[in-house]
Amino acid sequence: MNGAFAPDSRALTPAVGKALEVGIVVMFVGVMTTALYGGVVPDYRNAVGDEVADRTTVAAAERVENAVPPPARNARVVHRVDLPASIRGSGYRIAVTGRTLVLEHPSPEIEARTRLALPARVDDVSGGWESGEDAVVVVTGDEDELSVRLTDRRTVEGDG
Amino acid sequence: MSPNSRGQANLASLAIALVALVSATTLGLVVADGALANADREPLERRAAVAAADRVVTAPGTTVRPNVLDREAMQTVGGGALDDLAPPVEGRAVRLRLDDETLFERGDPIGGTTVQRIVLVAESTTRTRTVTVEDGGSHTLPRRTTHVELVFATDSTVETVRLNGRVVLHDPDGLRGRFSVRASRYETATLAFEGGSGDVEIVSYPLQTRKATLRVTVDD
Amino acid sequence: MTERSSCRCESAARGQLSISVVEAAIGVLFLFAATATFALGVPDAGAEEAQLDQYAQDAATVLSQEPPRHAGATRLSEVSRSESAFERERDALERRVERILPDNLMFRVVTPHGAVGFRRPTDTPSGRATVPTLSGRVAIWVWYA
Numbered sequence: 001m002n003g004a005f006a007p008d009s010r011a012l013t014p015a016v017g018k019a020l021e022v023g024i025v026v027m028f029v030g031v032m033t034t035a036l037y038g039g040v041v042p043d044y045r046n047a048v049g050d051e052v053a054d055r056t057t058v059a060a061a062e063r064v065e066n067a068v069p070p071p072a073r074n075a076r077v078v079h080r081v082d083l084p085a086s087i088r089g090s091g092y093r094i095a096v097t098g099r100t101l102v103l104e105h106p107s108p109e110i111e112a113r114t115r116l117a118l119p120a121r122v123d124d125v126s127g128g129w130e131s132g133e134d135a136v137v138v139v140t141g142d143e144d145e146l147s148v149r150l151t152d153r154r155t156v157e158g159d160g
Numbered sequence: 161m162s163p164n165s166r167g168q169a170n171l172a173s174l175a176i177a178l179v180a181l182v183s184a185t186t187l188g189l190v191v192a193d194g195a196l197a198n199a200d201r202e203p204l205e206r207r208a209a210v211a212a213a214d215r216v217v218t219a220p221g222t223t224v225r226p227n228v229l230d231r232e233a234m235q236t237v238g239g240g241a242l243d244d245l246a247p248p249v250e251g252r253a254v255r256l257r258l259d260d261e262t263l264f265e266r267g268d269p270i271g272g273t274t275v276q277r278i279v280l281v282a283e284s285t286t287r288t289r290t291v292t293v294e295d296g297g298s299h300t301l302p303r304r305t306t307h308v309e310l311v312f313a314t315d316s317t318v319e320t321v322r323l324n325g326r327v328v329l330h331d332p333d334g335l336r337g338r339f340s341v342r343a344s345r346y347e348t349a350t351l352a353f354e355g356g357s358g359d360v361e362i363v364s365y366p367l368q369t370r371k372a373t374l375r376v377t378v379d380d
Numbered sequence: 381m382t383e384r385s386s387c388r389c390e391s392a393a394r395g396q397l398s399i400s401v402v403e404a405a406i407g408v409l410f411l412f413a414a415t416a417t418f419a420l421g422v423p424d425a426g427a428e429e430a431q432l433d434q435y436a437q438d439a440a441t442v443l444s445q446e447p448p449r450h451a452g453a454t455r456l457s458e459v460s461r462s463e464s465a466f467e468r469e470r471d472a473l474e475r476r477v478e479r480i481l482p483d484n485l486m487f488r489v490v491t492p493h494g495a496v497g498f499r500r501p502t503d504t505p506s507g508r509a510t511v512p513t514l515s516g517r518v519a520i521w522v523w524y525a
Binding site: 017020021024025028032036040044047048051054055057058061062099112114115116117118 | 192250
Binding site: 170173174176177178180181184185187188191192194195201206210217225226227228273275276277278279280304345346347348371373 | 400401403404407408411412414415418419426427430431434435438439441442445447453454479480481482
């Protein structure tokens with residue numbers, strides 16, 4: 001063991017140098033994580049959620065439009081609609097106002113709406129869907145009056 | 161091994177390493193931005209554009225038959241008409257172009273999605289010929305038409321007119337005046353005259369078509 | 381205490397790379413790998429193919445309603461009626477399809493008795509439409525030149 005501790009001419013002792021390095025790295029990781037998760041990542045998630053909402057709305061609108069049958073004396077059509085279980089990590093709702101299909105989501109940046117192109121025979125469109133349920137579109141009526149209802153499979157089966 | 165140079169070298173290389181990481185992250189974010197922009201298919205705009213193009217090309221109001229546009233009807237298509245034809249277009253900027261001519265524009269749809277359809281633009285023309293016919297004579301119309309008008313001169317004695325073998329006009333006392341005969345778009349019409357002779361004015365309405373590209377641009 | 385201001389980096393003489401550089405290199409590689417997964421991404425051929433399919437369907441609709449040059453109900457039924465009819469009409473058909481389609485499209489029309497047009501490429505997206513006629517199906521393929 002060395003008995004003599006000579007004064008040294010280094011800039012930093014190894015321990016301090018290492019501690020500084022560790023501190024700098026930890027701070028860097030912290031700053032990076034905060035910057036990303038605070039601003040960038042939620043923005044990207046919202047953008048992707050908005051795109052998914054747009055595509056879901058368009059697919060749902062097309063499904064509703066395709067469910068309307070040609071004129072028939074007594075029509076009853078039940079079509080299943082595939083909806084994603086969640087958008088941006090949370091459930092959502094699809095509602096109808098007038099002839100417009102609207103996707104409502106808790107996050108304010110995510111919203112989509114499109115007008116339904118239905119023939120004049122369709123009298124009224126009502127109902128709505130919640131994500132996670134078995135969504136169906138039910139079209140009933142005769143040659144001159146059709147009514148379109150958005151509901152879930154259990155209600156339809158309950159009605160018989 | 162020199163202690164202090166190693167300490168400083170470590171810190172310096174740490175700084176360089178952090179700078180490299182930050183630039184790599186920034187580069188990654190830039191690429192991510194680009195990838196997200198590319199992946200945006202604008203489904204709502206596309207739905208409106210596809211619906212509008214499809215309706216304009218197939219609806220009875222604007223076409224003679226599917227994919228054949230009626231030139232006069234297209235000149236007067238307006239915003240209200242387009243919204244009625246294709247409800248998804250409502251509330252969006254839209255432009256309707258036929259080849260280089262802008263038929264209708266609402267708002268500023270630059271940067272929106274465009275859907276293109278190949279169509280024929282039909283203009284109905286009138287062809288009139290006056291023919292002197294004999295008993296048993298015939299006349300073939302070179303262009304197909306949906307209906308033919310025949311005007312018989314006052315001194316003609318033609319009794320029967322056949323279209324492609326089928327009797328369409330018959331009067332034992334002689335045909336006089338103006339008659340409208342239905343023909344078929346799918347068959348070339350050959351008129352045969354029997355029973356007498358005379359002057360007949362034959363008016364046909366062939367459609368003149370030219371090819372065009374319909375472009376519908378919709379922007380949110 | 382004298383300070384050495386120049387870094388002599390004698391670690392290089394010892395053949396040992398500073399650990400930070402190695403860590404930084406690994407970190408950058410990791411970031412590049414993550415970036416590559418979404419940079420290469422999924423090319424959106426869906427919209428392009430849908431447009432090409434629509435072009436083909438439009439061309440098919442226009443062709444299927446055209447009057448024939450000699451006999452038959454429509455141009456397509458005339459050209460697909462028999463082998464001799466096809467040989468006679470193929471040039472006119474090719475010219476007509478070329479006139480109908482925009483300049484930036486290439487096409488191939490396949491009838492029961494033969495085909496006209498260009499060879500179909502395997503690497504670019506293409507659109508397709510078919511028309512039923514009495515003698516079989518006529519298929520039209522279009523793709524961007």
